[in-house]
Amino acid sequence: MTIFEVDPDRPDEARAVYQYRWTPQTGPFGIEQGTMDDPGIPVDHSLVGHRRALDGIVVPARPHFGFVGGAPRAAESVDTIPPGYFGGNIDNRRAGSGARIYLPVAVEGALLSIGDGHFSQGDGEINGTGLEMSLTGTFRLRLHKSGTDTVPGVRGRTAPVIGTPEAWVIQSFRFENHLRDLGRSAQTDVYTRSSVDHALRHAFRQGRRFLRDVHGLTEDDARALLSVAADFSVTQVADGNFGVHVAIRRSLFHPPGGSARSAGA
Structure with missing residues (x-):
């Protein structure tokens, strides 16, 4: 300790x-x-x-709130440790000052919860904890209704998205919805059936869909860009439902000065 x-x-x-x-x-x-x-x-x-x-x-x-989430679609009480499509215990340090966090509304009123203040945390949270501390935050909430009001970078995503001034950070987990996918024993089985491999696969799929839907890239172009310019990182392996996120820099599509050079490999 x-x-x-x-x-x-x-x-x-x-x-x-x-x-x-x-x-x-x-x-x-x-x-x-x-x-x-x-x-x-x-x-x-x-x-x-x-x-x-x-x-x-x-x-x-690196002050941030580890827990930012709405209530999931579940009839019974829910363990708040494993995150999921609804957000929750994401533990992504990019959810700090100036960030925009996009979450689905799964129940009436959304029932947003925020907490788990961190002074700092590294990607992975490999020892099971960050530097926990008390934080007071100021938040602005906005409801984006499905359809034309939906932010393009969020449309079609099935997991939380964090928007920072530098990048879109698309969050994924081993189980998109462990409460649904694992059945009656989901809240215990999620701790033994999680894997980084599957979380990475889901992050890849979310990133590929983002590039195709938002920027109109072809399948081959999306795969190429993810491999040479996107950053995949392990968010956390401490919360049962392991997390992997992919960061796609905004400057890839809006380079300073608007210039571009050719390069080959």
Whole structure:
């Protein structure tokens, strides 16, 4: 376990303070926790040893909300950890200040939820967590009705889309809709049946459709551009329904100065 701190005089960076190994702790209900798998357990620091960590290393701020989602079409209570077509626990660091996040409306009123503030997180969230922190955000909501009012970059997508000033970021997961695809045991099976391979395949298909629908590219052109100019990244492998996203730079279609050069490979 690594503990970081943010200095109020340097709010754009975080530094590690110390590390400690988890030792069995007694939770608030008197149950001994042998592993750190239940949030909110007070740690008795007299029971753990401390050591220095990451000396001289600075983690730059990437503030964002990990959870941005509407309610999915489901009749019962839903585990909020696995994300899906409705958004939710996407954990994509690009969902920060200035970004536009496009989500489908699956239920009446959308029932938008936002939370899981992060100071910073790397793609993959490979250790299961980012630098979690309290965040206060200001949001502007707009309803795009299906049809002519739909944003071209979002039309036809079956997963969340993040628009930044630099790129379209098309989010995909192992299961587009695990609540539907995995049946009655979906909320447990999603944790054991996820794979990055399938998430990448879905991201490729979403990116290809984006290029064909929005920019009128042929199948061959879309495949070529995805291979030489799009960036596929693992969003997270921490939330059950593994995520992969593809970033397609806006400048590919609107180059500065409008000039172009020929190149061959």
